[in-house]
Amino acid sequence: MHDPRVLLDPAADAVRKLSRRGFTLDLAYLEKVFSGRNAAIQRGDEARAESKRLSTAVKGATPEERPALVQASRDLKTTVSEADEEQKRLDAELTEFLLGIPNLPADELPDGASDADAELVRTWGEPLPAEGARDHVELGESLGILDLARATKLAGPRFAVLCGKGPALERALARYFLDVATGRHGYTEFSVPTLVNRETMTGTGQLPKFEQDLFRTGVADRDLFLIPTAEVPLTNLHARETLVAEDLPLAYTAHTPCFRSEAGSYGRDTKGLIRLHEFSKVELVRIVRPEDSRTELELLLSHAETVMQELGLAYRVVKLAAGDIGFSAEMTYDIEVWLPGQGAYREIASASDFGSFQARRASIRTKAKDGTRGFAATLNSSGLPIGRTLVALLEQGQQPDGSVTIPPVLVPYCGFDRLVPA
Template sequence: MHDPRVLLDPATDAVRKLARRGYSLDLERVEKLLHGRNSAIQKGDESRAEANRLQKSVKGASPEERPALVEKARELKATVTLAEEEHRTFDEELTEYLLEIPNLPADELPDGATDDDAELVRTWGEVPAVENPVDHVDLGEKLGILDLGRATKLSGPRFAVLKGRGAALERALARYFLDAHTERHGYTEWSVPALVTRPTMTGTGQLPKFEQDLFRTEVADRELFLIPTAEVPLTNLHAKETLALEELPLAYTAQTPCFRSEAGSYGKDTRGLIRVHEFSKVELVRIVDPAQSRAELEVLVGHAEALMQGLGLAYRIVRLAAGDIGFSAEYTYDIEVWLPSQGRYREISSISDFGTFQARRAGIRTKAKDGARGFAATLNGSGLPIGRTLVAILEQGQQPDGSVKIPDALVPYTGWDSLTP
């Protein structure tokens, strides 16, 4: 969430920046609501102070003067009550509007709003030469590790069932990711709930804007939401807390199920594991000094890349266009993995710097040794999603005889180096 005073500051250039991502900022509305709130606060404070002075005067007043003073004090108290109601009204409307305004995109991002507008940063690995490539769905079904038919029977479309070595490979990937992040990259592993409250979802920016994309539950008048990513509970672990600046960065990871309604049609993505309602993912979250957030973003990208390289998967890094980044992000890199069946790179991990945007919403503050206070910066990225990584392993590792080579890094976790029909 934004500080309205910062939005109104011409130096922020908020209107231009938000226009780059297709959002039209109503500065007049912000100014009107902020002025109304501040005026109500001032009127209430002045009336309260005057009422307090009159109360003291009543004690020393003569019997003749006292009734008028008491009446005046009563009027001032009524004015204070009215001012407090006006303050609440303006504050609620201002907060409601500010919660709908996306983060300001960084000027370094390219213009545009589509995948085609992204800027290539680098590529890694040699794209495998696969003759007549088979997609991951056909591969998985022929190998006997993927059963979409039974998944549909259980839950409807856009769900998946993995069995046998498929389920074991899913488990192996999660262990490999978590071991790398905790043992080599310095992350603390957490086990967190998959059901969270509305304020928790609001803190990271999923609410109120994306409520239609979330799975919501209500039992016995208690409302909870299924998380779309572990970013939500991990970041909000420190909601409404003040962190010592010198103790940052904090680096957290968790494997959780993730739930997304994925409304709309995405062509081939509706088939298989690329775009499903429920999937497993290992998430990375960093809470840092805002002055270090961009450098920390590069660190985070490096940690996700290390896993891609460890698995030997050909990929590329792109810098997203200003109009294509997420609601809460100010700067985003995507890692895109090569899929032979599609003959192109597809997103496997999105890694973002949110600046202080999420911390303001969640109330994650900092305090320096000299007493200076502020808000933390937050970052997060997939490190990595289990399903999409499995897709890439199947497609890049497919062999002419129908088998699939398992990356060497996973052999200690699986006990086998290939999948065969």
């Protein structure tokens, strides 16, 4: 969420920046609500101060003076009550308005609103030829590790059943990702709830704007949502807390199931493991000082790239266009893995810098030893999603005889170096 004073400051250039992501900021409305709220606060404060003065005056007043002073005091109390009610109303109106405004995109992002407008940063690895390559669905079914038909019977489309050596490979990937994050990159692992409340979802920007993309469950009088990513609970671990600035950065990771309704995806990737309603992922979250966020973003990106490279997966890194970044992000890199079965690079991970946008919504504050106070900055990246990594392993590891080779780094985790047709 934004500080309205920043949005109204011409130096912030908020209208231009938001227009780059296709959002029109109604500055006139913001000014009206914000100034009205401030005026209500001032009226209430002035009336309270005058009421306090009159209370003292009443005590020393003559019997003739007292009735008028008492009536004036009552009138002031009415003014205070009305001003407080007006402030509450305008506070709610202002908050609702601010919660719907996305983060300001970084000026360094390219213009545009689609993946075609992304800026290529670098590539890694040698892409396998697409000619003659099979996709992961055909491979998974022939290897006896993927059963989409029974998944549809159980839950409907966009769910998957892994079987045979598939679940072992899934577990191996999760353990490997977590070992790299915790053992080499200094992340602390958490086990977090996959059901969270509305306030938690609001803190990271999923609510109120994207409620249609979430799975909501009502249990008795509790309003709970299934998490779309572990970013949500991990970031909100410190909601409404003040952190010691000198203790930052904090680096957290978790392996969780994730749930997304995929509202508005309009039939994209309905086959296979690319875009499921339920999937699992290892997430990386960093809470840092705002002045360090860009450096931390590059570090976070390198952590995701480490596992890509150790798995031997050809990929590229792109900087997303201003109109294509997520609601809460001010800058995002996508890692796109090469899928020969599709003859295309497809997103496998995103690394985003949110600046203080999420921290303001979740009230994650900092205090330095010299007394300086502010808000933290937050970042997150997939580190990686299990399903999409499995897709890449199958398609990039496929052999002419129908088998799939397993990257050496995973063999100690899964216990086999090859998948063969069932």
